[in-house]
Amino acid sequence: MTNLIEYEDANEEVRAVYDDIRATRQTEYINNFWKALANHPPTLRRTWENLKEIMAGPGEIDPLTRELIYIAVSVTNGCDYCIASHSAAARNKGMTEQMFGELMAITGAANMTNRFANGYKIPVDEIFKQ
Amino acid sequence: MTNLIEYEDANEEVRAVYDDIRATRQTEYINNFWKALANHPPTLRRTWENLKEIMAGPGEIDPLTRELIYIAVSVTNGCDYCIASHSAAARNKGMTEQMFGELMAITGAANMTNRFANGYKIPVDEIFKQ
Amino acid sequence: MTNLIEYEDANEEVRAVYDDIRATRQTEYINNFWKALANHPPTLRRTWENLKEIMAGPGEIDPLTRELIYIAVSVTNGCDYCIASHSAAARNKGMTEQMFGELMAITGAANMTNRFANGYKIPVDEIFKQ
Amino acid sequence: MTNLIEYEDANEEVRAVYDDIRATRQTEYINNFWKALANHPPTLRRTWENLKEIMAGPGEIDPLTRELIYIAVSVTNGCDYCIASHSAAARNKGMTEQMFGELMAITGAANMTNRFANGYKIPVDEIFKQ
Amino acid sequence: MTNLIEYEDANEEVRAVYDDIRATRQTEYINNFWKALANHPPTLRRTWENLKEIMAGPGEIDPLTRELIYIAVSVTNGCDYCIASHSAAARNKGMTEQMFGELMAITGAANMTNRFANGYKIPVDEIFKQ
């Protein structure tokens, strides 16, 4: 199993990211994803900066919808960790069980129709080309 | 290329679906996806009934968000037809270019972090298990 | 675009494979897949030997069913060339349009339910563990 | 972990599906897949109706072959639950260990050649365009 | 088709990235990938900064090997644009046709064996757990 880097064992670069995660999320808890990425500090730093901006920065898509999109991708790719962590995040932002059920229905249907489009080699309608 | 079934050449079962598509969407236009699926009428019928309910039926997730989720899956799978048709649908429901850019950023980031979770074999935190 | 190696321009190793393809399939036609793989003769040789044994050798799964399985994978992965070439092979072995429609229905449904299993994190039933 | 809805705790809509599963399959056992989907009754209902028709309804592809196709997709997507449940179903319908081995060989080979077609950017032969 | 943003039509943020791409790569040419991402300037900026560091920054993996890894992923996902652009980059860094052939062989084989591991549900050997 991947070594999970605790704050006590982390170097300066990693601690700076952990500090920012704690300040941004207003919690002491650092989840395993970041402790695993800390094995390669540049990847930890880049990933946190990217996600912080993409998932929590200003934008036209509201924070809950961002989580739903994230889950849809993670479910499509079958990433257990990402489904678990972002489902928790989504619930914190207001996702109900009913919404999760609808999200699964849409995600499943898109995965099905994607294959119909592949198999039937369906040409894109002119009106969809912009 | 797949034969696209026009209304004139369609049997009763297919025509009934085409009629319902037109009535539901309030447009005469039947896009190629349905004309291709009409080669196997039961698949046409089932798919339309499913999508009508999932994408346009009552629910807690608003119609625009449903399209964003759909696009995220289609982009993850690389389905050109689905990206084109549902991007058009999303624009009709209010997706701006800014929102599309944010959608791509989230979708790309999720695909990236999904692989970090795989590669680092990150164990799911206890607090994420519910 | 990838250089397609014609018989005239091929080395001995490649010609030997082309000759065997022609003898096995009883046709002069070498399709582009093999002409592309001929850019790396060992890959051409290995792939032909593998596919010849897997798709045309003795076995309990009949040749048409083998093609249906092949198409299901190719549709899931969105490989246009493979869908086109193996749909042609399947039609030569008796696949009807009706069967293709059923194949798409099964392939699409499996891609949908695969995601439900992911998203709902469904534990495998004891009776399915053997 | 996802809550698994037992018959005793299910509402009318869910019970009707469970009853139909039992009648159709002639067994009292409801597997976890359905108990998980029951968290969102419309998804349970739609999925069961779809699968019942696709996997068990009339058609030109025999029931065992349908399961083999289903497994090929699930193996390609890496869905553990689906591989386990449909391998059990396939064995019930006559799949031997030898057939499973051949199925894996075909599924693996298709996943390999799909990538050769991608990487070599192989143009589709005119004779495969219909 | 996506609008490709030319330097003349770009805002300050986009121009700064284009300038850095030109300085870093020592060429005037900006390829379409960046012109498309420029529709959402934050995604352009983040992506360029990430890739510049990951693909061209200091590290223990040499630049050509980085491109081979990139191509392997793009071939697995079937991303035509990425295969084309990174194959060109790899050739510039010394990839021969022979190496490309070997790369395809490895990529194809990994995609095949990944499915054997899925299908046979192979338990990880204790010696591989570290």
Place this chain on the structure above:
Amino acid sequence: MTNLIEYEDANEEVRAVYDDIRATRQTEYINNFWKALANHPPTLRRTWENLKEIMAGPGEIDPLTRELIYIAVSVTNGCDYCIASHSAAARNKGMTEQMFGELMAITGAANMTNRFANGYKIPVDEIFKQ
């Protein structure tokens, strides 16, 4: 769980492969992958012959780089067994933790940019078409 075939229980064809694995790798240990494939001897034989040639035969790509490519694909597909076994192989051939971190960064970035290329429908630059 899949039955793992031990040497003592294997037939002649399987034993010949096991003997060759041991001789080639200069170790008595046969890992679970081969013991699982031994359930279908032809798949065991073909897969071993392919991998032996592709991963250990002569070629322009060095053995460690081959493993990095293999891992990149396995991480993209989310194959736990393959990630574990080939990470061990790569470490034996000299992969450092730093290199693994860089490998994850490249693999993650490629998976992200693949989706940007899909979503923005980016046309391939003329200079990338060879």
